[in-house]
Each structure stands twice: as structure tokens, then as C-alpha cells.
Amino acid sequence: MTFRRRVGAMLVLTCAACVTVWAAAPPSDAEFLKKAQALFKPLPKVMDSAANPITPVKVQLGKMLYYEPRLSKSNVISCNSCHNLATYGVDNLPASIGHRWAVGSVNAPTTLNAAAQVAQFWDGRAKDVEEQAKGPILNPAEMGLAHADIAVENIASIPHYVGLFQKAFPGEAKPVTYDNIAKAIGDFERTLTTPGRFDKFLEGDVAALEPNERKGLATFIEVGCASCHKGALFGGGAFEKFGVFRPYQEATGSKVLDTGRFEQTNKEDDKFVFKTAPLRNIERTYPYFHDGSVWDLDTAIAVMLGVQLDKKLAIADIENLRAFLYTLTGEVPIEARTLPVLPPSTKKTARPDVN
Amino acid sequence: MTFRRRVGAMLVLTCAACVTVWAAAPPSDAEFLKKAQALFKPLPKVMDSAANPITPVKVQLGKMLYYEPRLSKSNVISCNSCHNLATYGVDNLPASIGHRWAVGSVNAPTTLNAAAQVAQFWDGRAKDVEEQAKGPILNPAEMGLAHADIAVENIASIPHYVGLFQKAFPGEAKPVTYDNIAKAIGDFERTLTTPGRFDKFLEGDVAALEPNERKGLATFIEVGCASCHKGALFGGGAFEKFGVFRPYQEATGSKVLDTGRFEQTNKEDDKFVFKTAPLRNIERTYPYFHDGSVWDLDTAIAVMLGVQLDKKLAIADIENLRAFLYTLTGEVPIEARTLPVLPPSTKKTARPDVN
Numbered sequence: 001m002t003f004r005r006r007v008g009a010m011l012v013l014t015c016a017a018c019v020t021v022w023a024a025a026p027p028s029d030a031e032f033l034k035k036a037q038a039l040f041k042p043l044p045k046v047m048d049s050a051a052n053p054i055t056p057v058k059v060q061l062g063k064m065l066y067y068e069p070r071l072s073k074s075n076v077i078s079c080n081s082c083h084n085l086a087t088y089g090v091d092n093l094p095a096s097i098g099h100r101w102a103v104g105s106v107n108a109p110t111t112l113n114a115a116a117q118v119a120q121f122w123d124g125r126a127k128d129v130e131e132q133a134k135g136p137i138l139n140p141a142e143m144g145l146a147h148a149d150i151a152v153e154n155i156a157s158i159p160h161y162v163g164l165f166q167k168a169f170p171g172e173a174k175p176v177t178y179d180n181i182a183k184a185i186g187d188f189e190r191t192l193t194t195p196g197r198f199d200k201f202l203e204g205d206v207a208a209l210e211p212n213e214r215k216g217l218a219t220f221i222e223v224g225c226a227s228c229h230k231g232a233l234f235g236g237g238a239f240e241k242f243g244v245f246r247p248y249q250e251a252t253g254s255k256v257l258d259t260g261r262f263e264q265t266n267k268e269d270d271k272f273v274f275k276t277a278p279l280r281n282i283e284r285t286y287p288y289f290h291d292g293s294v295w296d297l298d299t300a301i302a303v304m305l306g307v308q309l310d311k312k313l314a315i316a317d318i319e320n321l322r323a324f325l326y327t328l329t330g331e332v333p334i335e336a337r338t339l340p341v342l343p344p345s346t347k348k349t350a351r352p353d354v355n
Numbered sequence: 356m357t358f359r360r361r362v363g364a365m366l367v368l369t370c371a372a373c374v375t376v377w378a379a380a381p382p383s384d385a386e387f388l389k390k391a392q393a394l395f396k397p398l399p400k401v402m403d404s405a406a407n408p409i410t411p412v413k414v415q416l417g418k419m420l421y422y423e424p425r426l427s428k429s430n431v432i433s434c435n436s437c438h439n440l441a442t443y444g445v446d447n448l449p450a451s452i453g454h455r456w457a458v459g460s461v462n463a464p465t466t467l468n469a470a471a472q473v474a475q476f477w478d479g480r481a482k483d484v485e486e487q488a489k490g491p492i493l494n495p496a497e498m499g500l501a502h503a504d505i506a507v508e509n510i511a512s513i514p515h516y517v518g519l520f521q522k523a524f525p526g527e528a529k530p531v532t533y534d535n536i537a538k539a540i541g542d543f544e545r546t547l548t549t550p551g552r553f554d555k556f557l558e559g560d561v562a563a564l565e566p567n568e569r570k571g572l573a574t575f576i577e578v579g580c581a582s583c584h585k586g587a588l589f590g591g592g593a594f595e596k597f598g599v600f601r602p603y604q605e606a607t608g609s610k611v612l613d614t615g616r617f618e619q620t621n622k623e624d625d626k627f628v629f630k631t632a633p634l635r636n637i638e639r640t641y642p643y644f645h646d647g648s649v650w651d652l653d654t655a656i657a658v659m660l661g662v663q664l665d666k667k668l669a670i671a672d673i674e675n676l677r678a679f680l681y682t683l684t685g686e687v688p689i690e691a692r693t694l695p696v697l698p699p700s701t702k703k704t705a706r707p708d709v710n
Contacts, residue, residue, distance in 0.1 A: 097431050101456040103709060286699075
């Protein structure tokens with residue numbers, strides 16, 4: 001073991017400089033795995049939270065609310081409208097469509113694995129999925145409710161929901177609150193993990209990756225992608241400037257210039273700073289970047305290489321990178337994909353208002 | 356048996372005139388059941404068609420297409436947007452929202468049990484669910500594709516779909532056609548049956564109905580509802596004038612006067628003639644009537660009694676009718692409610708156009 005480790009360390013030092021060295025003297029399976037394990041983590045089964053511990057009834061309730069169009073003014077839009085679990089928690093649009101066909105300003109990120117991120121939204125303005133869930137319901141260009149109280153009144157008008165809130169939040173005198181709506185939705189999202197083939201590799205099954213995928217992973221590490229896209233999510237752990245070597249819009253062709261966190265903080269250092277996108281299920285969550293400006297994954301890879309790392313790679317290398325990234329596609333849990341039976345409205349439930 | 360039948364027949368003759376007679380001398384369980392069985396049928400497990408026989412792969416494909424937003428111009432709207440299987444195959448809106456937030460002209464009927472109807476749409480202009488499925492995709496106010504070829508090209512651009520069409524329509528040189536898209540969706544819809552508590556009663560379990568529900572059923576038969584709302588679906592079997600004794604809009608408060616089949620046929624006899632609404636799952640498919648003008652089931656019952664039968668009933672009778680109608684609520688099959696995993700687009704797939 002000691003000998004192997006030393007050889008491994010030497011190889012790592014040698015290989016850090018150049019991918020072609022690896023082609024000549026590839027590291028042992030064990031060393032390669034070890035290197036990957038140091039950078040990446042398997043996805044957890046669930047993404048629990050001390051502040052909002054997962055319980056089966058809260059998840060059941062949260063799933064209903066995730067699919068609940070009565071949390072929108074029109075009764076047409078639910079969380080699942082833009083974060084469609086039939087399409088990996090996204091709508092595959094550059095920007096989502098909201099109330100009265102409003103077009104959103106940024107690309108809707110996937111809800112899959114989202115709870116494990118350092119923060120929510122592209123600019124990180126919500127600290128967790130619970131806080132995030134409160135946003136779209138009240139956004140006039142999304143679900144369009146005028147006030148949180150309307151969401152609470154709508155849900156509280158439906159006895160089946162009241163019963164579930166009582167079970168999900170025992171001991172609370174008035175459990176149907178906007179905070180608890182968000183907690184339930186958050187808890188459901190905390191179950192949305194999608195382990196894939198890459199996790200098998202990371203857990204020790206080195207044969208789980210094909211040779212070209214393994215080459216892609218090696219390149220991913222060597223050229224510097226993994227300095228930001230790391231951890232269990234391959235991203236989502238920090239904020240970085242998009243456009244390190246040149247303005248991103250030169251490469252993405254973005255028509256609107258979004259300054260990222262700067263719009264929240266007004267700090268010069270936050271200009272063009274966004275949350276690093278998690279790369280789990282990237283195959284399915286096109287179009288890419290905060291503005292959905294790029295449709296093709298190979299192009300997105302080339303953009304990132306140029307703009308963030310000042311690098312250009314051969315087509316074959318990009319193809320291997322793409323093949324590796326496809327190993328991050330997992331399975332959307334079937335329980336989450338099974339539509340709940342939503343309880344009927346009552347005379348006290350607000351009627352839909354599509355205007 | 357012979358004696359019982361005779362007594363039963365006498366009771367039926369006596370009771371046909373007035374509900375109160377039954378209260379004094381209720382028919383035997385067996386006779387009541389027999390009477391119900393003569394008018395109503397249990398729901399079939401599936402609603403198969405000789406022209407489009409159900410096969411597992413066609414149903415699997417049809418389910419994917421039912422949930423497929425790429426059959427709409429915007430990639431936002433699928434069949435399930437308006438016929439949401441989380442809410443009993445409807446959107447609980449007076450009229451659905453379509454492309455660019457267009458508001459539809461009639462209430463979206465449920466897809467549940469729909470295949471067993473004599474025809475589709477409120478005016479019966481499509482002969483079956485296969486023909487019906489072709490409408491909304493190309494309706495500018497619904498899914499908004501400009502031409503059937505675009506639907507075909509979109510689906511044919513996705514290899515996973517092509518493979519499924521080859522399996523679902525074996526022996527066809529080019530199986531991805533608009534007809535076959537409709538056939539697959541139709542076949543999926545042919546599995547959407549929702550047997551409920553009433554079917555248990557009809558199959559012989561007379562205790563499946565509570566006394567008030569049974570009273571409601573008796574009233575339903577006696578006052579004449581069952582002359583149109585009969586068969587397995589409690590309707591959906593014929594066309595009738597809405598407004599026999601007085602114009603419907605006087606009772607419903609409808610703001611727009613829809614002349615029903617007249618708009619298709621231009622025949623005077625078809626003025627205000629609509630397909631008889633099936634009453635299965637009526638509890639969940641509010642708001643009511645072709646224009647969704649009435650939200651409350653008790654009101655809808657009173658409207659029908661007045662407009663179609665020139666009758667008024669006591670509140671208690673209407674409550675019993677409603678209680679009986681609730682026994683027609685069934686379960687949406689869980690397989691149908693489980694969202695498919697939709698295959699990714701390719702470079703050949705048209706990008707969404709929300710304009």
C-alpha cells in the first residue's frame with residue numbers, strides 16, 4: 001500500500017501538468033479512484049436538515065404542494081411546471097413561462113439534488129430550499145400570488161391539507177403557515193437525489209466508467225474544471241465570477257448582461273459572480289448557463305474552457321468530457337414522479353384568477 | 356325468486372311515480388340493485404378498441420406523449436396541462452389556458468373514462484379519443500403547433516421515441532406519424548378507468564352505499580336524471596338539448612351563449628345540443644357545464660333539475676343526490692399518474708418558441 005501510494009503521488013505530480021502524460025503512463029485504477037474520491041463525493045440518499053428534519057408525512061405533504069397549482073393565482077402553475085420531474089426538474093427553456101405568459105429573467109435550475117447546495121438561486125439569495133420555495137409563489141412573473149396569506153388561506157380552506165399539516169407539524173396550534181408550506185416543499189426536495197453510474201465508480205466499482213468516460217474525467221480534473229465543479233454535486237458549493245479570462249457574453253452570445261450577485265450586494269467584487277452550477281444530470285438540464293443561452297453541451301464545455309480557464313481542447317477531448325458528464329445522469333426517484341391525488345377545493349378556496 | 360320478482364315489479368311500478376312512496380315501502384335490496392343494474396354498468400378495466408387495440412408498449416409510449424410538452428410550440432403545454440391526472444384529468448378552470456395564455460372557449464372535460472363515450476368534445480365533433488388527441492396539439496389557442504408535420508418531426512428527432520414507435524407499430528416503414536401519435540395517446544387514455552365505490556354496489560355489494568347515498572340514487576332514477584345519465588359513465592352516451600324547459604343561461608348565468616352542435620351542423624335541431632356529460636368523478640371535475648359556469652355541485656344539480664326536468668327538490672334531496680354522486684369518485688390509476696422519464700432532445704429537435 002505504501003509503495004503504491006508513493007507511485008501514485010509521483011504520477012499525480014507528473015500528470016498534473018499535462019493530460020498527454022497520462023495517456024503514456026496512466027495511473028493505476030486505485031490511484032485514479034483515490035484522486036477522484038478526494039475531489040468528489042457520492043450523492044447522499046437524502047439531503048436532511050437539522051432545521052427541517054425529513055419526516056414521511058412532511059415529504060408526502062411537500063410532494064402534494066410541489067404539484068399544487070392552487071399555489072398560483074391562475075391555478076395553472078405549480079412548482080412542477082418549471083421544475084418538471086418528467087424532465088429532470090427543469091423545463092428545458094432558456095427562461096420559464098409564468099403568470100400571464102411572463103418570460104422569466106434567468107434559467108430555472110433543477111430541483112434535483114438542489115438541497116445539497118451552499119445556497120439557492122443563481123445569485124444565492126436564498127440560503128436553502130425552504131427559503132427558495134417562498135420566492136416563485138409570490139413572484140408576479142411566476143406563480144403570481146399577491147401575498148403569502150393567500151397561499152395560506154387557499155391551503156387552509158381544504159380540510160385534507162389541514163389534517164396533513166397537523167400531522168406534519170404536531171403541537172403547532174395553527175400549522176398551516178407560509179413557513180410550513182415552504183418547509184414541507186423543502187423536505188420533499190430534500191428527497192430528490194439522483195445517484196447515477198458515476199457514484200458506482202466513486203464507491204469503488206472502477207469498471208463502472210468506460211475508457212472514454214474515464215479519459216473525460218481525467219481531463220475534467222487536469223484542466224481545472226474540478227477546482228469549482230467538485231463535491232457531491234460537481235458544483236453548487238461556491239460562487240465564482242463567470243468570465244474570468246474574457247466577458248462571458250462574448251462566448252455565450254447572451255443578449256442581456258446579467259451581473260449576477262452584484263444586483264443583490266452592489267459590491268464590485270460580486271460583478272458577474274454566480275453560484276457554480278452543479279453538473280449532476282447536466283445531460284438533461286439544457287439549455288445551459290444562468291440565461292440558458294447555450295443549447296449544446298459540447299459548446300457549453302468549450303465556453304467554460306475558454307472563458308474560465310483560457311483553454312482550448314481538441315474535439316476528441318471535449319467528446320470525452322461530455323461522455324464523462326453523461327455518467328452524472330441519475331434516476332429521478334419514482335416516488336417523487338408519482339403524481340399525488342390532490343384534494344378538492346371547497347367553497348372557501350379562492351377561485352382561479354387568470355388575469 | 357318468481358314471487359320476489361313480482362313484488363319487485365309492483366314496487367317499481369308504484370315507486371316510479373314518487374320518491375316519498377319509497378320512503379314508506381322501500382324496495383328490497385335485490386330489487387333496488389336490479390333496477391340500478393338495468394340502468395348502469397360497472398366501469399370496464401380498460402376501454403379497448405378494435406381499431407386501436409391496447410398493447411403495453413403503445414400505452415407506455417402514449418403515456419410519454421400525454422406528458423410531452425414538446426408536442427406544443429412553447430414546450431410548456433402537454434395534454435396533462437389541461438387534463439391533469441393529479442386532479443382527475445381536468446384543470447378545474449372554467450376554460451383552459453393555452454399558448455401565449457389564450458383562454459379556451461369551453462371547459463376541458465376529463466380524460467378519465469372518456470374513451471368509453473359515444474364521441475369526444477362537448478359537441479361530439481371527434482368520434483374517438485384518437486381523433487380527439489389530434490385537435491389540441493394544432494389548436495393555436497391550445498398547444499399551438501402550426502402543422503402536424505412539426506409534431507412528427509419533433510418526435511422523430513428523438514431516437515428513444517423512434518425505437519418505441521417501431522415497437523408499438525411493428526411492420527410500419529415510417530412508424531412516427533401524426534396518426535400513430537394520436538393512436539398511442541388514445542391507447543393510454545383507454546387505460547384511464549376509475550372504478551369506485553358505486554361499482555362495488557353494482558357488482559352486488561349492496562352495503563357499499565350508505566342509506567343517504569342510496570336515497571340519492573333512488574331520487575336520481577325517479578326524477579329522471581338517469582334517462583340521460585346512464586350506462587357505465589352516467590352520461591357520455593348521447594346528445595341532448597341543454598335547456599329543455601328554459602334557456603340554460605337563465606340558470607347558469609353563462610355570459611357567452613354557446614349553441615353547441617349547431618355550430619358544427621348548422622341544423623336548427625342541434626341548437627344548444629351538447630354531449631351528455633359523464634358524471635363519473637363529478638365531485639372532482641368542477642366547475643360544471645360546457646362553459647364551467649357553475650362551481651358548486653348542489654347548484655349544478657338544481658340547475659339540471661330546473662332546466663332539463665322542470666323540477667325543484669328539497670335541500671335534503673339535493674344533498675342525498677350529491678352524496679350519491681360522490682360514490683362515483685374512483686381512483687386514478689397509479690401507473691397513469693407516474694410521470695414518465697422523457698428522453699432528451701437532440702440537435703434536430705425544434706427549440707421551444709414561446710411567441
